Structures are given as C-alpha cells and as structure tokens.
Amino acid sequence: MRMKQLLTSFVVGASAAMAFSTAFAADMTGAGATFPYPIYAKWAEAYKASTGNGLNYQSVGSGAGIKQIKAKTVDFGASDMPLKAEELDADGLMQFPAIMGGVVTVVNLDGIAPGQLKLTGPVVADIYLGKITEWNNPAIAALNPGVKLPAAEITVVHRADGSGTSFLFTDYLSKVNPEFKTKIGAGTAVKWVTGVGGKGNDGVAANVQRIKGAIGYVEWAYAKKNKIAHTQLKNKDGSFLQPDDDNFKAAAANAEWTKTPGFGVVLTDQAGKTSWPITGVSYILMHKQQADANKGKEVIKFFDWAFKNGDAAATELDYVPLPDSVVKLVQASWKANLKDASGKPLN
DSSP, rough: OOOHHHHHHHHHHHOOOOOOOOTTTSSEEEEEOOHHHHHHHHHHHHHHHSSOOOOHHHHHHHHHHHHHHHTTSSSEEEEEEEEEOHHHHHHHEEEEEEEEEEEEEOOTTTTTOOOTEEEOOOHHHHHHHOOOOBBTOOHHHHHHHTTTOOOBOEEEEEEESHHHHHHHHHHHHHHHHHHHHHTTTTSSSSOOOSSEEEEEHHHHHHHHHHSSTTTHHHHHHHHHHHTTOOOOEOOOOOOOEEHHHHHHHHHTOOGGGSSSSSGOOOTTTOOOOOOTTBEEEEEEEESSSEHHHHHHHHHHHHHHHEEEOOOHHHHHHOBBBBOHHHHHHHHHHHHHHOOOOSOOOOO
C-alpha cells in the first residue's frame, strides 16, 4: 500500500478507535510525537492484521504525549526528547527507544529542486534568529554558487506545539550557533523570535507548501510524503549531505546507550563524514507500575513484534531500526522495570 493511502487509512482507523474506545477496550492507546507517526501507523496496520489487536495512537506532539502519560490517560506516551532520570523517577516512568530517524530543513522556492540548496547549521540558526531575511543573502549565496536565488523574503515556519522535533532542531542549532543558544535555546517549546507556527510535522509541512519563500523543519518521512524540497546540510566533519537512512545510521553508530539513564542519547551534531547532523531517537514512556497489567503486556508485545518484524517497513520509510544489541537492552529493561499492581514483573 502506498504511503498516502496507508496514512489515510490509519487516520480513519485511529478516529474510529477513539469514537468506539469503550467498545474496543482491548485496543492499546498511545499519544505523543509526530516524528515517528508514519512508521507507527505502518506497524499498527501490520500488527492488527497479524494479531487482531489494535493501536489508537494520537499524533499530538511530544509535549502533549508526556502530559497524557503522566496523567495516565493513555497506555504509553511518545517523545523525541528523552526525559532526564529525575523526571522519570518523579512520575514513576520508564523510557526506552523505539525508532531512529532524521529531521530535515525544507523550503518552498521556485526553481529550486529537492536537495539542490545547501545550508549550514549556523546559517539556518541566523535565519531562525531573524538575522537573515532574504534568500539571496550573501551567506546563502556563498554556499550555493551558480544557483539562482530569488530576492524574496524568507518566511520562517516552526512548530506551534510542544515538540520533540523542535527539541532536536533547536538542540542542534544551539550546538552550532552560540547566539541561538543564548537567545532561543533548546527545548520542546521555545520562544521563537520570528515566523509562523504549525501544529505537528504535518502542520509545518502544510505551511511550507502554502507559503512561497518559506523554510521549515520536519521529519524526513513528512518531507518525502508531501514532496517538499529538502535542503542539504553541512555536518560536523564539513560534508554536505543529503538525508537518507545510511546517514542517519552513521550518526547513531557511536551512541552510548548504557551511559545515560533511560537510554537518553541525543544524536545531533555527531562526528563522522557521513553523519546526518539532525538525527534523533523516538522514545516510549510507560509507568513502571501498570494498573492494567493486560494493557501493559500488550504494549510490550506490540513493540517486541515491531522490533522483530518491522525493520523492513522502517527502512522503507527511511527510519533507522534499533541495533539488535540495543533491542536486547530494551527487552531487559522491560523485565527489570515493568510491574503489575501487586509488584510482580509483567513478563
């Protein structure tokens, strides 16, 4: 099934699941990051076909997902910003990685082909600081000799909701531009100094498509799905790269998963000739003590199934599956951390 058809069917299925949640109490519920939504949609459809068990995942942004899992209104939350150990402990949560992928900059410029325009992190940061306001600015022109850049105003598009994609984007820009770090900083929700907001990756994508001269940032699958022109980015080692799963894998190759509580690695601005500079991990949040043990077990079964059967689908959508060594660590963390209401291990 093609991507557009798949996502359309999943939206319909998710809406139906919400409308009839009392009738289908066995369906899992999750909410949060829009970054992994395309692959969760594909996994959910295949898992339903394989097991008969459904997933109602609300693609509402990492900030909302964190709030919902803390409030215990869903079976799991999803965030592209890893929570720190003290926050996990305060709310009785455990965290594990589910999938990796990349964030890309996208533009709406006449005569510019996808992947043609070259940008660097410092230049993108200056655009989002409102210091570079036209596309033919010398800083952009110097990176793109021979490219006809319009004397058009740049419209900055950013997320309007709490967003793990925004965390990855702002974390990267904070690492490469000291002024951005001071004036805006890194976070799921920051105080932007210019631009228009869009809700979710799909909202940012829609605004960039609508506004001539726009620049935005979205997860790679959304850029591909919406056929928006992405840009090249210069990485830490000085290479201009196109986004693809090999470059996302390169950024994740040296991740030190065991050195941070909750597997909380951040993969932005990684060294390596082929490392994509804005690579991220999407995390799942669950309560350590599960009030409904059956629901908790079903969530684990779903992700265990995805780890064993979902790599091809992930690669097709240009996500990066977790390495087998990390999957084993995640499975061990389930056994160590997840308990039923009486304190017995879930599995």
